[in-house]
Amino acid sequence: MIERQRRADVVTANAVARGLNILAVRNANLARRYMEYKQVPALVIARVLAEPALRRRESAEQSLSEAITPGKT
Numbered sequence: 001m002i003e004r005q006r007r008a009d010v011v012t013a014n015a016v017a018r019g020l021n022i023l024a025v026r027n028a029n030l031a032r033r034y035m036e037y038k039q040v041p042a043l044v045i046a047r048v049l050a051e052p053a054l055r056r057r058e059s060a061e062q063s064l065s066e067a068i069t070p071g072k073t
Contacts (some may be wrong), residue, residue, distance in 0.1 A: 015034075015039075016040055018034065062064075
């Protein structure tokens with residue numbers, strides 16, 4: 001299996017990670033809308049939603065998100 005590199009653009013990486021958390025707990029439409037709001041490029045959004053095997057690795061910090069812990073600010 002090919003190991004993907006982490007995205008150098010931390011803001012985009014965090015937006016994608018949160019979008020994927022939204023996908024896991026809600027649905028693809030909300031995940032797409034969130035990433036669009038965060039200005040993630042359309043090609044990136046399409047890839048991460050349609051091709052799970054091509055997703056980059058998530059850092060430990062990115063796995064913690066308001067999408068899965070709504071009470072935290």
